[in-house]
Amino acid sequence: MKCDKCLKGNIVLHGFSHGKCIICKYDITTVHTPCDKVCKKCSNENFLCEECGVEIEKIELINRLRKSTGLCTTKCTFVLEKTNYDFEKSFNYLKENSNKF
Numbered sequence: 001m002k003c004d005k006c007l008k009g010n011i012v013l014h015g016f017s018h019g020k021c022i023i024c025k026y027d028i029t030t031v032h033t034p035c036d037k038v039c040k041k042c043s044n045e046n047f048l049c050e051e052c053g054v055e056i057e058k059i060e061l062i063n064r065l066r067k068s069t070g071l072c073t074t075k076c077t078f079v080l081e082k083t084n085y086d087f088e089k090s091f092n093y094l095k096e097n098s099n100k101f
């Protein structure tokens with residue numbers, strides 16, 4: 001997952017870069033520079049932005065889902081909790097089940 005700042009897009013240069021996850025020391029290779037700070041697994045488990053390592057608040061994810069789907073906070077929170085705050089999964093779930101909401 002990414003924080004709002006990184007989602008809006010930093011100035012990212014293209015080219016491979018290598019680094020290590022600041023949490024589990026797993027080798028990370030990205031196709032942009034600078035390299036991500038946190039691996040995808042640690043990012044999702046610890047609510048950290050994979051790109052800059054900043055902590056992501058749950059409310060940020062809820063608001064983001066709300067804006068992308070146009071649904072209310074209660075529904076967005078419900079689905080995010082179901083998917084353990086995986087934004088992509090939540091978004092896809094809402095798309096596939098839009099008739100139920």
Ligand SMILES: [Zn+2]
Nearest residue numbers: 021024039042
């Ligand atoms: Zn990691």
Ligand SMILES: [Zn+2]
Nearest residue numbers: 003006049052
């Ligand atoms: Zn970030």
